[in-house]
Amino acid sequence: MSVTDPDPVPVYELRDVSKTYELGGGRVHAVREVTATIAAGDAVAVAGPSGSGKTTLLQLLGGLDRPTSGSVLFEGRDMSTMGDGDLGALRLRTFGFVFQQFNLIPTLTAAQNVEVALAPRGGRAADRRSAVLGLLDSVGLASRGDHLPSKLSGGEQQRVAIARALANEPHVLLADEPTGNLDSETGAEIIEVLLSLSAEGRRTVVVVTHDADVAARAHRIVRMHDGRIVPSDELAPATIGSHS
Amino acid sequence: MDAKNRELGAFTPGQVTEGRYFGSSDAREAIVNESYASREGLGRGDTVTLGGKTFTIVGIAQTPLGGQSSDVYVKLGQLQELADRTGRVNTVYVRAESADDVATVAAEIEQTVDGASVTTAEDLADRVSGTLVDAKNLAGKLGTALTIVGLLAAFLIASLLTLSSVTKRVREFGTLKALGWSQWRVVRQVSGESLAQGALGAVVGIALGVAGAALVGALAPSLEATVGGAVEDAGPRFIGPFGQGAVSASTTDVALEAPVGGRPRPRRCGSCSPGGFGGGRGRGPPSGTAATRGCPPAHRLKRGEKRERDRSRSGSRL
Ligand SMILES: Nc1ncnc2c1ncn2[C@@H]1O[C@H](COP(=O)(O)OP(=O)(O)OP(=O)(O)O)[C@@H](O)[C@H]1O
Ligand SMILES: [Mg+2]
Numbered sequence: 001m002s003v004t005d006p007d008p009v010p011v012y013e014l015r016d017v018s019k020t021y022e023l024g025g026g027r028v029h030a031v032r033e034v035t036a037t038i039a040a041g042d043a044v045a046v047a048g049p050s051g052s053g054k055t056t057l058l059q060l061l062g063g064l065d066r067p068t069s070g071s072v073l074f075e076g077r078d079m080s081t082m083g084d085g086d087l088g089a090l091r092l093r094t095f096g097f098v099f100q101q102f103n104l105i106p107t108l109t110a111a112q113n114v115e116v117a118l119a120p121r122g123g124r125a126a127d128r129r130s131a132v133l134g135l136l137d138s139v140g141l142a143s144r145g146d147h148l149p150s151k152l153s154g155g156e157q158q159r160v161a162i163a164r165a166l167a168n169e170p171h172v173l174l175a176d177e178p179t180g181n182l183d184s185e186t187g188a189e190i191i192e193v194l195l196s197l198s199a200e201g202r203r204t205v206v207v208v209t210h211d212a213d214v215a216a217r218a219h220r221i222v223r224m225h226d227g228r229i230v231p232s233d234e235l236a237p238a239t240i241g242s243h244s
Numbered sequence: 245m246d247a248k249n250r251e252l253g254a255f256t257p258g259q260v261t262e263g264r265y266f267g268s269s270d271a272r273e274a275i276v277n278e279s280y281a282s283r284e285g286l287g288r289g290d291t292v293t294l295g296g297k298t299f300t301i302v303g304i305a306q307t308p309l310g311g312q313s314s315d316v317y318v319k320l321g322q323l324q325e326l327a328d329r330t331g332r333v334n335t336v337y338v339r340a341e342s343a344d345d346v347a348t349v350a351a352e353i354e355q356t357v358d359g360a361s362v363t364t365a366e367d368l369a370d371r372v373s374g375t376l377v378d379a380k381n382l383a384g385k386l387g388t389a390l391t392i393v394g395l396l397a398a399f400l401i402a403s404l405l406t407l408s409s410v411t412k413r414v415r416e417f418g419t420l421k422a423l424g425w426s427q428w429r430v431v432r433q434v435s436g437e438s439l440a441q442g443a444l445g446a447v448v449g450i451a452l453g454v455a456g457a458a459l460v461g462a463l464a465p466s467l468e469a470t471v472g473g474a475v476e477d478a479g480p481r482f483i484g485p486f487g488q489g490a491v492s493a494s495t496t497d498v499a500l501e502a503p504v505g506g507r508p509r510p511r512r513c514g515s516c517s518p519g520g521f522g523g524g525r526g527r528g529p530p531s532g533t534a535a536t537r538g539c540p541p542a543h544r545l546k547r548g549e550k551r552e553r554d555r556s557r558s559g560s561r562l
Contacts, residue, residue: 064422085426092424103419117423164423 009076010037011172011204012061017070018227019056030056032227033070040171043195043205045215048224054208055176057224061206062095062174063087075171092120096165096203098175098194102157104149110160111136111145117167135163139193155186162194166201173198175207179214191217245275245317252337254317255307263288263303266319273319274299277307280315292316295326387457394456398449402442410434 019031031053038044046054059065060072063079072079074094079087091097104113114132136142139159149157158178165173175194179187191207191214198205207218215221223230247266250257255275257265266273274292281287281304291298299318307313324330340349350362413434420430 062422088421088424088426090424091422095422095424097419097422099419099422101415103415103422105416105419116420116425120423120425120429168424 009040011040011042011075012036012038013073013076014060015071015073017060017067017072019053019060019065020068029227031060031067034227034229036222036229038204038206040204041199041202043198043217043219044207045218045221046206046208046224047210047215047221048230052224053227054224056227058174058176058206058208061172062097063090093168094171096168096170096173098158098161098165098173098178100177100180102149102154102161102181104157104160104164106149109146109148110141110152110156113149113160114164114167117164121168131167132163135167136160138166138197139163153186154182155190158182158190159193162190162197166197169201170203172204172206175205177208177210179209179211184211184213187211188213246320252339254314254335255305259307260303260305263301265303267302270322272297272299272322273302275303275305275317276301277313277315277317278304294318294323297322297326383461386460390456390460391450391453394449394453395446397452398445399442401449402438402445405441405445406434406438 014034014036017031017034018029021028021030034057046057048054056065060067060079061074063074063082066080070080074090079090082090104110105116108116111129111132114135115128118128118131133142133145136145139162141156141159141163144152144156144160149160152160158181162178165175173194178194179190182190194207195205195217197203205218207214209215245253245266247268250265260275261278263275266275274294276284276286276292281301286292286301286304288301288303290301292301293299294316299316299322305317307317318326320333324332338349338353340346346364350364354360354362417430420433421427425433
């Protein structure tokens with residue numbers, strides 16, 4: 001996908017996507033009739049009050065959940081009709097996830113945590129290990145590979161999580177409040193790492209955030225309210241990447 | 245006591261801890277039980293009076309257990325005379341040739357001698373602390389039980405660890421799912437870890453069980469079992485409730501207790517053995533004791549005989 005392409009095929013195309021949860025007789029409309037497109041290489045911030053459906057939307061984009069109605073097309077393929085195996089393969093090779101709680105496996109070292117993302121692909125252990133070292137180096141943690149998550153600061157843990165998310169060179173990076181557990185300075189560093197690495201790999205980034213500073217770094221801010229996207233999409237100043 | 249038959253009876257010369265065994269003379273001699281002597285402050289050279297006759301204490305003996313111990317022992321003939329029960333005994337000791345024959349001999353005696361109650365050494369052991377055979381079984385069972393408990397504990401711990409790890413790791417599974425791990429891979433990983441954990445638990449459990457069993461074995465002191473002077477190492481050892489006396493489960497001796505006045509007649513090789521006189525508590529009819537020695541297992545006592553026929557052979561004098 002070329003940046004100069006005047007009408008690029010979107011990475012994501014959402015058509016009337018709704019997600020409802022059945023809860024003890026009642027229904028929760030987490031996402032309501034969302035229609036949107038995300039272009040390749042885009043860096044989108046998703047903002048909105050708590051419970052507005054941001055996480056649910058991200059899970060639909062990442063194939064962790066299927067919409068109740070409507071369809072989510074990823075690179076032209078309808079994810080809502082894909083089987084578990086296909087969705088798993090997409091998650092493994094095409095999507096990278098970063099979480100607010102870092103979600104590192106506490107009993108594994110930083111290097112092993114990164115390797116977990118590579119394990120399903122098989123291959124030689126030595127190759128995996130050198131790949132892991134390169135990834136840790138890219139997030140500035142080359143010397144911390146032997147440390148358990150508990151020995152790392154929050155920012156360092158999130159760097160490990162970013163290295164893990166990028167291990168399979170995904171087309172799409174999906175981050176759910178990646179700075180939510182960090183102080184603002186560390187959060188800014190993390191966003192810097194996340195966006196610059198994504199720009200390098202021409203990745204599409206979707207970041208859920210409450211943080212205005214983080215949102216300001218994205219190309220585009222999508223605001224959600226009560227499960228819907230609030231119309232007035234604003235173009236944020238594009239400070240990262242060449243997309244416009 | 246039948247002083248002529250020194251090796252079979254309530255005690256043997258070896259059990260005389262102070263002084264000596266009965267002499268061959270007709271002198272009125274008594275040997276007292278150790279605990280009786282210390283209780284009554286008796287020593288060698290002191291006298292005891294039985295039925296108006298004075299007996300000089302010539303020795304102090306360590307007498308065995310099994311309800312067979314008396315306070316004062318005198319020569320059989322003298323006792324029979326004193327009690328006016330000439331020719332009568334209350335206990336006959338029979339020694340089988342082999343431990344295997346004990347049960348047969350006991351059964352035969354019981355059949356042959358009307359009203360006789362036969363107490364084998366094993367029965368005696370029962371009175372002490374259960375037979376050593378049981379002790380051996382107990383030790384074995386304890387070991388098995390410990391092993392089973394260990395295995396169960398290991399299994400339980402492993403299961404609990406697995407369970408708690410599964411519930412604690414829900415988030416982890418979510419992460420793995422997001423990372424593209426297939427359900428199958430996650431299940432394989434978790435069960436692999438659980439198996440490793442279970443194997444480790446089993447190893448630890450078995451080690452603990454074996455160590456526990458060894459500890460029990462090491463802490464349980466030796467019980468040396470003796471009956472009629474025989475001493476045997478009974479293998480697994482347990483503390484008996486009593487200090488000195490102990491009974492061998494594999495002894496070849498059979499003690500025959502007939503009702504008072506019973507007069508079993510050894511057919512081939514009987515002879516009188518030491519008889520007890522219940523000094524402190526022995527208000528019951530005085531008694532003598534006949535014993536057979538070196539009798540073959542098939543040794544029989546004639547049923548219903550009330551009088552000991554071969555008194556001269558017993559050679560016991562009161
Ligand atoms: N698995 C679920 N089962 C039932 N209801 C759910 C589930 N997940 C989300 N919801 C509900 O859907 C709505 C949207 O939730 P979601 O987590 O997407 O909100 P959010 O915008 O991410 O909020 P926050 O900013 O607090 O993370 C909420 O009302 C929530 O309670
Ligand atoms: Mg959320």
